[in-house]
Amino acid sequence: MTEKFQAVVIGGGPGGYVCAIRLAQLGLKTACIESRGSLGGTCLNVGCIPSKSLLNLSEEFHNVKNLSSKGIEIGEVKLDLSKMMKNKDKAVSILTKGVEFLLKKNKVSYFKGTGSFKSKNDIIIRDDKDKKTLIQTENTIIATGSVPVSLSGVEIDEKVIVSSTGALKLQQVPKKMVVVGGGYIGLEMGSVWSRLGAEVHVVEFLDHITPGMDKEISSEFMKILKKQGISFHMQHKVEKIKKNTSGAIVSTTSNGIKKDLECDVVLISVGRKPNTEGLDLQKVGVKLDDKKRVKTDKNFKTNQENIYAIGDVISGPMLAHKAEDEGIAVAENIAGQSGHVNYDTIPGVIYTSPEVASIGKTEEQLKELNVKYKIGKFSFMANSRAKAIDDTEGFVKILADEKTDKVLGAHLIGPHAGELIGEIGVAMEFGASSEDIARTCHAHPTFSEAVKEAALSVDKRAIHS
Ligand code: FAD
Numbered sequence: 291m292t293e294k295f296q297a298v299v300i301g302g303g304p305g306g307y308v309c310a311i312r313l314a315q316l317g318l319k320t321a322c323i324e325s326r327g328s329l330g331g332t333c334l335n336v337g338c339i340p341s342k343s344l345l346n347l348s349e350e351f352h353n354v355k356n357l358s359s360k361g362i363e364i365g366e367v368k369l370d371l372s373k374m375m376k377n378k379d380k381a382v383s384i385l386t387k388g389v390e391f392l393l394k395k396n397k398v399s400y401f402k403g404t405g406s407f408k409s410k411n412d413i414i415i416r417d418d419k420d421k422k423t424l425i426q427t428e429n430t431i432i433a434t435g436s437v438p439v440s441l442s443g444v445e446i447d448e449k450v451i452v453s454s455t456g457a458l459k460l461q462q463v464p465k466k467m468v469v470v471g472g473g474y475i476g477l478e479m480g481s482v483w484s485r486l487g488a489e490v491h492v493v494e495f496l497d498h499i500t501p502g503m504d505k506e507i508s509s510e511f512m513k514i515l516k517k518q519g520i521s522f523h524m525q526h527k528v529e530k531i532k533k534n535t536s537g538a539i540v541s542t543t544s545n546g547i548k549k550d551l552e553c554d555v556v557l558i559s560v561g562r563k564p565n566t567e568g569l570d571l572q573k574v575g576v577k578l579d580d581k582k583r584v585k586t587d588k589n590f591k592t593n594q595e596n597i598y599a600i601g602d603v604i605s606g607p608m609l610a611h612k613a614e615d616e617g618i619a620v621a622e623n624i625a626g627q628s629g630h631v632n633y634d635t636i637p638g639v640i641y642t643s644p645e646v647a648s649i650g651k652t653e654e655q656l657k658e659l660n661v662k663y664k665i666g667k668f669s670f671m672a673n674s675r676a677k678a679i680d681d682t683e684g685f686v687k688i689l690a691d692e693k694t695d696k697v698l699g700a701h702l703i704g705p706h707a708g709e710l711i712g713e714i715g716v717a718m719e720f721g722a723s724s725e726d727i728a729r730t731c732h733a734h735p736t737f738s739e740a741v742k743e744a745a746l747s748v749d750k751r752a753i754h755s
């Protein structure tokens with residue numbers, strides 16, 4: 291007999307599994323379908339988690355080699371890459387199994403296989419042996435995420451020409467790595483392999499890295515990465531990539547000047563595209579937008595009743611926490627509550643060293659919107675905790691409305707920036723002014739005092755600068 295559900299979530303990534311758990315918490319009989327054989331989606335399997343494991347381990351490797359300047363003498367430091375990879379795989383395995391446990395605990399039925407629409411209320415699940423299971427549903431949530439894009443005519447083999455997935459499991463440190471695209475993935479994975487000993491070259495077709503980020507932060511970021519030994523080829527267009535016996539040749543042009551970069555590995559990190567393949571959306575008439583994302587309204591409803599979509603497969607930043615929040619909001623809407631996501635307070639963090647974190651509007655956006663603003667800035671150079679541990683690169687920048695002093699955005703580069711941005715997120719959610727942050731007592735000595743000082747500096751009354 292066909293099993294019936296009140297809600298079926300297609301995709302078990304951070305959007306999908308969180309949505310399924312919330313639906314079950316709200317009392318709906320829920321199923322979650324996942325095709326990759328392991329829950330947690332891109333994020334846990336081939337994204338956030340393995341990349342952060344390698345970022346952390348490669349940073350430790352790099353730091354330990356430089357301890358003697360701080361008075362700690364140790365013997366020769368050697369890299370055991372396969373052990374490092376095993377460590378990363380262990381983190382992935384623990385977390386993905388943890389999600390499976392959470393689904394079970396919340397009584398969500400987990401189906402392994404590829405989900406597709408037979409009709410609005412009938413979902414077919416095909417497992418890897420092509421066995422079909424049919425289930426019925428009142429509501430369907432599409433949470434099928436995204437996949438990497440390549441350059442036209444360039445085939446990713448995940449060995450010489452790799453996407454982030456291949457870059458997370460290289461079996462040896464490349465001598466030279468060319469990274470195409472100076473965004474989140476290129477700079478995180480470029481940092482990993484640079485710290486482990488590769489000569490890293492980033493080819494970016496714009497004149498700045500991390501497009502969309504506050505320009506002042508982005509140029510400071512590039513300066514710091516250059517100091518760390520990463521080379522940048524800005525305003526360079528990749529014309530072609532040709533594999534040879536030792537790796538590949540990346541042919542670029544800039545203002546008509548040709549340049550070939552020979553390397554053993556090329557990482558293509560020029561963005562990701564929504565994944566709607568195999569869903570048979572045409573059978574139910576779900577519309578896509580001009581970028582092939584599932585089109586939804588502000589309540590995550592598609593153009594079809596009782597079919598919703600969330601996460602990387604719809605518009606907005608491709609971030610795990612955005613997908614999770616949308617998963618919770620849509621579950622609450624389906625259960626008759628009023629879930630919503632505040633897109634003005636979604637932080638973005640790049641987990642390099644130093645970390646880069648951003649929330650709300652950039653200076654460039656405020657100028658374009660004709661909003662008058664004040665700026666408060668504070669350098670980690672003047673922060674006592676940063677000084678004490680000799681980690682003083684970067685600064686905090688807070689943007690506040692000129693008249694009302696309401697915090698409109700914050701942009702940080704520096705130690706633990708990804709943690710510090712949380713405080714500003716809470717402040718912005720509560721509609722705080724920069725003075726509210728400035729008058730909040732911050733523990734001493736902490737990096738968070740740099741946030742307080744930046745807030746004080748909005749009104750030109752920072753104490754330590
Ligand atoms: P996904 O995580 O992509 O999950 C979708 C799932 O659906 C997949 O597991 C897929 O197998 C499954 N699926 C697809 N089609 C079907 C089908 N028909 N039937 C059944 N299952 C299907 N974001 C951050 O916020 N922080 C980070 O540090 C970060 N680091 C990243 C590092 C890398 C290298 C990459 C690639 C991404 C990173 N991201 C990060 C982005 C983050 O991974 C995504 O934004 C997030 O995973 C999106 O969640 P999602 O649930 O929408 O989709």
Ligand code: NAD
Nearest residue numbers: 471472473474475476493494495559560561562608639640
């Ligand atoms: P991205 O959008 O962050 O960066 C792509 C970069 O490639 C841009 O700088 C763009 O100008 C450049 N580019 C595009 N086409 C090019 C070309 N032909 N030649 C040279 N440069 C080109 O994309 P990504 O780094 O692939 O990451 C995809 C998404 O995954 C990110 O947008 C982000 O949402 C997510 N992600 C997040 C994190 C995190 O939160 N820490 C980490 C990794 C990935």
